[in-house]
Amino acid sequence: MSNKKILIVEDDADVRLGLHVRLKANHYDVFFAVDALSSLAEARKHEPDLILLDLGLPAGDGFVVMDRLKAVPALAIIPIIVVSGRSGAANRDRALKAGAKAFLEKPVDNAELLAVIRQALGETVKRERPLVHDLGTL
Amino acid sequence: MRNRALKVLLVEDNAGDARLLREMFITERPGSIELTHLMRMSDALAHLAKGGVDIVLLDMGLPDGHGLDTVRRARAVAPDVPLIVLTGLDDEALAAEAMKEGAQDYLIKGQIENRALPRALRHAIERHRMQAETDHIRMSQLQFKDEFLSHVSHELRSPLTAIYQFVTIIQDGLAGEVNQEQQQHLEVVLRNVKQLQAMINDLLEVASVQASKLLIRLERTSIVDAITYTVDTLQGAARDKGITLTAETGGALPDIWVDATRIRQILIILVDNALKFTPTNGTVKVQARRWEQDPSFLVIEVADSGCGISADKTELIFERLFQVADPALAARKGLGLGLYICKELVSRQGGKIWASSVPGEGATFSITLPVFSLSRLMAPAFVGHKYSESQITLVSTEVGSRMGWLSEKVRADCSNWMRDVLQRCLNSKLDVLLPDMGSSGATELFVVAAVTDEIGGEAITKRIREKLHGSHEIVQADLTFSTCYWTLPPVQRNADESMESFVEKVAAKIQESIDERSSSRMVKI
Numbered sequence: 001m002s003n004k005k006i007l008i009v010e011d012d013a014d015v016r017l018g019l020h021v022r023l024k025a026n027h028y029d030v031f032f033a034v035d036a037l038s039s040l041a042e043a044r045k046h047e048p049d050l051i052l053l054d055l056g057l058p059a060g061d062g063f064v065v066m067d068r069l070k071a072v073p074a075l076a077i078i079p080i081i082v083v084s085g086r087s088g089a090a091n092r093d094r095a096l097k098a099g100a101k102a103f104l105e106k107p108v109d110n111a112e113l114l115a116v117i118r119q120a121l122g123e124t125v126k127r128e129r130p131l132v133h134d135l136g137t138l
Numbered sequence: 139m140r141n142r143a144l145k146v147l148l149v150e151d152n153a154g155d156a157r158l159l160r161e162m163f164i165t166e167r168p169g170s171i172e173l174t175h176l177m178r179m180s181d182a183l184a185h186l187a188k189g190g191v192d193i194v195l196l197d198m199g200l201p202d203g204h205g206l207d208t209v210r211r212a213r214a215v216a217p218d219v220p221l222i223v224l225t226g227l228d229d230e231a232l233a234a235e236a237m238k239e240g241a242q243d244y245l246i247k248g249q250i251e252n253r254a255l256p257r258a259l260r261h262a263i264e265r266h267r268m269q270a271e272t273d274h275i276r277m278s279q280l281q282f283k284d285e286f287l288s289h290v291s292h293e294l295r296s297p298l299t300a301i302y303q304f305v306t307i308i309q310d311g312l313a314g315e316v317n318q319e320q321q322q323h324l325e326v327v328l329r330n331v332k333q334l335q336a337m338i339n340d341l342l343e344v345a346s347v348q349a350s351k352l353l354i355r356l357e358r359t360s361i362v363d364a365i366t367y368t369v370d371t372l373q374g375a376a377r378d379k380g381i382t383l384t385a386e387t388g389g390a391l392p393d394i395w396v397d398a399t400r401i402r403q404i405l406i407i408l409v410d411n412a413l414k415f416t417p418t419n420g421t422v423k424v425q426a427r428r429w430e431q432d433p434s435f436l437v438i439e440v441a442d443s444g445c446g447i448s449a450d451k452t453e454l455i456f457e458r459l460f461q462v463a464d465p466a467l468a469a470r471k472g473l474g475l476g477l478y479i480c481k482e483l484v485s486r487q488g489g490k491i492w493a494s495s496v497p498g499e500g501a502t503f504s505i506t507l508p509v510f511s512l513s514r515l516m517a518p519a520f521v522g523h524k525y526s527e528s529q530i531t532l533v534s535t536e537v538g539s540r541m542g543w544l545s546e547k548v549r550a551d552c553s554n555w556m557r558d559v560l561q562r563c564l565n566s567k568l569d570v571l572l573p574d575m576g577s578s579g580a581t582e583l584f585v586v587a588a589v590t591d592e593i594g595g596e597a598i599t600k601r602i603r604e605k606l607h608g609s610h611e612i613v614q615a616d617l618t619f620s621t622c623y624w625t626l627p628p629v630q631r632n633a634d635e636s637m638e639s640f641v642e643k644v645a646a647k648i649q650e651s652i653d654e655r656s657s658s659r660m661v662k663i
Binding site (some may be wrong): 012014015017018019021022025056085086087089105106107108110128 | 306
């Protein structure tokens with residue numbers, strides 16, 4: 001069975017890389033978008049099974065991205081998990097109301113992140129595997 | 139220099155004193171002073187409320203107002219108008235008190251020099267203006283600081299995230315094998331990441347406290363549960379330090395009316411603090427009981443056998459950014475925000491917090507929290523309402539799962555949005571949304587609205603059903619619901635009965651009816 005595809009929308013390069021390594025090690029294929037504009041194009045191109053979305057982005061924040069995804073029927077069904085440095089009940093409520101499956105505050109505990117991803121994808125646990133050689137591919 | 143006339147309001151019931159004061163303005167340039175003289179406090183307040191007064195000269199002994207009360211009332215109506223109190227020779231202490239209440243100055247009758255009065259007025263106005271300006275600057279600085287704090291905290295989270303991600307990547311062996319010594323070093327990094335994370339969270343919390351954005355959701359909750367949760371959570375940390383951590387909640391304690399999450403947060407901060415300042419082999423004890431001073435509160439104490447707090451610090455420690463001076467004790471503990479956050483959280487739930495200590499023998503932190511009372515919750519609905527002729531209808535809505543049980547998280551989410559839905563179906567002036575009245579078993583939520591309106595029950599039930607049928611939360615979580623209503627026999631109010639005792643009687647009936655129904659439901663199941 002082929003790996004599930006996850007699109008990471010995150011403007012911080014280091015955080016992006018960290019997510020990449022962790023998710024690769026957990027058998028996911030990972031794609032990236034660095035701002036609101038490119039996220040829609042990347043989503044169309046790769047048709048991911050899940051999107052990890054930061055809220056603070058250049059050129060329109062995560063809420064804008066969610067609105068745009070919702071407007072495209074083929075993309076509207078992709079589950080979204082918000083991973084943000086913003087906190088507070090207001091942001092959480094707004095994100096969940098906009099259709100996010102979950103709202104996680106940075107830094108997210110690895111186990112929690114993976115559990116939420118699995119839940120959103122309807123998966124069971126797989127073993128994490130080392131992926132030293134992948135670090136250079138970004 | 140001002141050109142228009144200075145508008146002075148003189149509030150003085152003694153005609154002789156008033157005339158003497160009036161004469162003192164005669165030497166002033168014509169048109170520079172416009173004096174209004176009133177004899178009664180009620181007239182003065184009405185005049186102040188209209189605005190346009192530059193300064194008030196207030197006698198503290200009026201037919202309808204006396205002492206500091208006059209100052210408070212005047213300040214309440216016109217906080218921006220400077221005020222000078224007039225007192226007798228033997229009242230200087232009272233005058234000093236008046237200054238604390240916000241008076242700009244005081245003048246002793248019979249000792250006022252002719253030329254000094256207008257000058258005193260102008261100085262008072264100038265001082266008041268400068269004070270207001272300083273306050274304004276302070277407020278905008280505070281606001282700027284909060285925005286800054288909030289912004290910085292958010293920005294700190296990204297680099298911290300990257301550090302956490304890569305430390306755990308190495309630690310988990312995703313980048314090759316790690317030997318034991320390296321593993322220990324990584325533990326240190328990780329521990330510090332967590333400490334930084336806690337500090338950033340504290341900063342954000344303080345920023346929202348300052349901006350009054352802190353959300354408090356009052357509900358009926360058990361203090362014993364909160365204490366048990368806290369002790370369980372921190373038992374590991376206590377064991378690591380060789381400290382005995384115990385809880386004592388003797389006797390049946392009533393439920394409290396607070397935000398359950400916030401209470402846990404407060405207790406965690408207090409117990410965590412106690413553990414920090416208690417040496418190995420020490421003890422930390424959490425106790426709860428009815429408060430002797432006011433039985434409508436519980437008092438919860440966190441007592442440690444640590445170094446204690448010197449008497450002059452027991453209030454200071456609740457100030458923002460307070461840090462213990464002794465570096466040996468403080469080590470690297472955080473930002474000094476924990477107790478400040480506690481104080482804000484406790485006071486916003488109607489309680490108090492204080493510390494007492496015998497240095498060298500330990501410290502005790504006490505908080506008080508309001509006991510849940512159905513009658514207190516219902517009282518507002520009875521104000522100004524001719525209840526005696528109408529009936530009370532109770533509407534209950536139960537939410538359950540097709541699976542037969544609700545997870546803790548679904549229960550919490552569910553009860554939050556259910557309360558929102560119900561609130562929107564009620565008449566806020568007449569109806570009361572009761573807290574989860576419990577005792578219907580672990581499988582369902584049981585929310586009741588007391589309706590003090592004759593025809594309300596059916597209409598409200600219909601409204602709730604419609605709202606819930608269209609609710610996608612219900613569908614998404616695969617929940618079931620049912621709503622029904624029943625009417626209580628009217629409760630008679632005796633002619634000489636106080637509203638308070640009457641509301642208590644009604645509350646008791648409501649409680650009785652709910653208990654009856656939930657126990658019969660339990661039997662059915």
